Amino acid sequence: MPDTLPTAQPKPTRKAAWGLGAVVILGLVSAFWLQPFAPKTPVVAVEVIATAPAQRVLAVNGQVAALSSIFVRAAVSGTVVGKMAEEGQSVAAGDILAQLDATQQQAVVRQAQSALAQGLLVQAQAGSDYAHLRDLGPLAPRIKLEDAERALARAAQSVESLRATLEQAQIQRDRYTIRAPLSGVILQRKADPGQFIEPALSIFTLSDLTSLRIETNLDEAYATQIATGQKAVLQLVGTTGTQEGTVSFVSPRVDPATGGLQVKITPDAGLKAPVGLTVTANIIIEDRPLALTIPRSAMVAGPAVFVLVAGHAVKTAVEVIDWPAARLIVTKGLSAGDAVIVTAAGLTDGQAVKVGP
Numbered sequence: 495m496p497d498t499l500p501t502a503q504p505k506p507t508r509k510a511a512w513g514l515g516a517v518v519i520l521g522l523v524s525a526f527w528l529q530p531f532a533p534k535t536p537v538v539a540v541e542v543i544a545t546a547p548a549q550r551v552l553a554v555n556g557q558v559a560a561l562s563s564i565f566v567r568a569a570v571s572g573t574v575v576g577k578m579a580e581e582g583q584s585v586a587a588g589d590i591l592a593q594l595d596a597t598q599q600q601a602v603v604r605q606a607q608s609a610l611a612q613g614l615l616v617q618a619q620a621g622s623d624y625a626h627l628r629d630l631g632p633l634a635p636r637i638k639l640e641d642a643e644r645a646l647a648r649a650a651q652s653v654e655s656l657r658a659t660l661e662q663a664q665i666q667r668d669r670y671t672i673r674a675p676l677s678g679v680i681l682q683r684k685a686d687p688g689q690f691i692e693p694a695l696s697i698f699t700l701s702d703l704t705s706l707r708i709e710t711n712l713d714e715a716y717a718t719q720i721a722t723g724q725k726a727v728l729q730l731v732g733t734t735g736t737q738e739g740t741v742s743f744v745s746p747r748v749d750p751a752t753g754g755l756q757v758k759i760t761p762d763a764g765l766k767a768p769v770g771l772t773v774t775a776n777i778i779i780e781d782r783p784l785a786l787t788i789p790r791s792a793m794v795a796g797p798a799v800f801v802l803v804a805g806h807a808v809k810t811a812v813e814v815i816d817w818p819a820a821r822l823i824v825t826k827g828l829s830a831g832d833a834v835i836v837t838a839a840g841l842t843d844g845q846a847v848k849v850g851p
Contacts, residue, residue, distance in 0.1 A: 538835045540802050543831050548785035550817050551776045556710030556759065558771045560701035563667075564676070567697060568594060569669040573690045579698065581683050585674040589700055593686070596670035603667050606660035613656040617649035635686035658731065679704040680767060702729070706765045708739065708773050711754035719779050720744055726759050731772040738762045741777060786824040788814070792836045793822065800841050802833040802849065809843035 572594030611736040624642040627634040682699035685691050708728060712720060724741045743758035759775055765771075792799045797814060800807040812827030828834070835841065 497513075503815055506746070507591045510802075518606075528752045532626065533822045535846050535848050536841065538800075538802075538807070538831045538841070538847045539837045539851065540849050541792075542831060542833050542837050543786050543788060543828060548782045548787050548823055549778055550780040550815065550823065551777055551819065552693070552712070552714060552716060553774065553776050553818075554710045554757075556757075556773050557777055558706055558710040558765070558767045558769050558773060559709040559758075560678075560703055561585075561707060562676070562678075562703040563681070563699065563701040563769075563814060565696040565698070566591060566672065566675065566700055567695065567836070568592075568672055568691055569694055570594065570666070571690070571692050572596070572670055574685060574687050578683065578685070578687055579674075579680055581680050582768040583680050585680065585700070586680070588672055589674045589678075590671055591674055594670040594672070594691070596667050599663070599667040599670060603660070603663045606663040608658070610653065610656040610660050613649070613653045617646070617653050620646040621648040648786075663792055672697065673808075674700060676700065676702060689743055693845065703769070706767065707742065707761070708759040710757050710759070710774055710775060711752070712757055714748045714753045714755055716779075717748055717755045720755070720757060720777065727776040727778075728761060729774045730767055731774070737765075739775070747766055782823065786828055786830065786832050787821040788812075788824055789836045790820055790822055792834050794838050794839050794841075800835040800838050801828075804845065804847075807835055807841045807843070807845045807847050 550791075552637070562763070567613070574592055575595050576593050579585060579589075585591065622644070624639075624646045627639045627642050678700045679702075680698055681701050684695065685695065685697045693695060720741065722741050722744055726739045726741060727736050728739045729736045739759045739761045741757060742754075742760040745756040748755050757777075788799060796809070796811055798809050798811045801810045802808075810827055813825045814822040815825060816822065835847070841847070
């Protein structure tokens with residue numbers, strides 16, 4: 495048997511039991527009031543909307559382009575001899591831009607000239623023979639007079655043919671001289687003296703820089719929104735100033751390969767800038783004197799927005815003009831004075847919210 499018996503544990507007194515109960519109750523009350531796991535009321539930003547002037551603006555990038563620009567090619571093959579016009583050089587219509595070696599063609603011209611001279615001598619001799627027989631009158635045999643007349647006619651036809659051959663040879667010789675088809679500035683030269691060139695090669699890019707415009711391509715999604723006569727605000731890259739322009743050309747055809755629509759904008763005032771310079775153009779598609787607009791961030795699926803009503807986010811269906819802009823024009827669903835929640839992500843209809851900055 496063990497030397498000692500186990501000692502009995504004392505039972506808790508009524509006072510101790512009440513103390514333990516008070517601690518438990520206090521903990522439950524604290525948990526109820528503090529609610530550490532309860533969701534927090536989201537803080538939202540609100541905008542009270544009002545009617546104000548609004549524009550629908552389409553922002554695009556374009557490039558400065560000449561009013562007219564052409565590629566100058568040679569009409570014949572040959573080797574460039576002598577000097578050529580330089581890039582940046584101003585030329586007048588008819589000025590020589592380049593000269594090809596025309597030695598062989600000049601020989602053809604001289605040969606044609608010689609043949610024509612010989613034909614003229616034959617024609618002169620035939621004319622003299624015919625005149626002599628004609629002057630003899632009845633003394634000249636009729637058959638000889640007729641033969642002389644036919645010989646004169648053949649000589650005249652031969653001269654005309656030889657003259658046409660000479661003209662053709664001269665025209666071909668002139669093609670070895672490349673001239674400016676219009677007045678302008680040479681923007682690009684793709685050949686050098688001594689180079690053999692073919693008619694397929696574009697030797698010069700010649701542009702009329704007296705009047706410049708902006709060329710751009712729009713996405714086909716906006717093809718039905720753009721029209722000639724619409725105003726635009728232009729800003730050249732690297733500058734801070736702006737100037738106005740007008741849409742002067744809208745292509746009637748969308749490029750099926752790129753989905754682009756070519757548009758040209760003419761500056762209202764003279765424009766001085768290098769061809770090819772990037773220009774930002776804000777084309778004013780629509781100008782409304784009074785409209786309701788909301789930030790794009792306020793939009794949720796529906797389309798809808800959340801309006802603040804008595805501390806709750808109320809989902810409200812709206813109709814807007816969807817446009818690539820930070821603000822959208824509302825056409826239905828809202829009124830001036832509505833408080834629209836602009837930080838709408840994650841909200842649910844009827845959810846309690848608090849207004850923050």
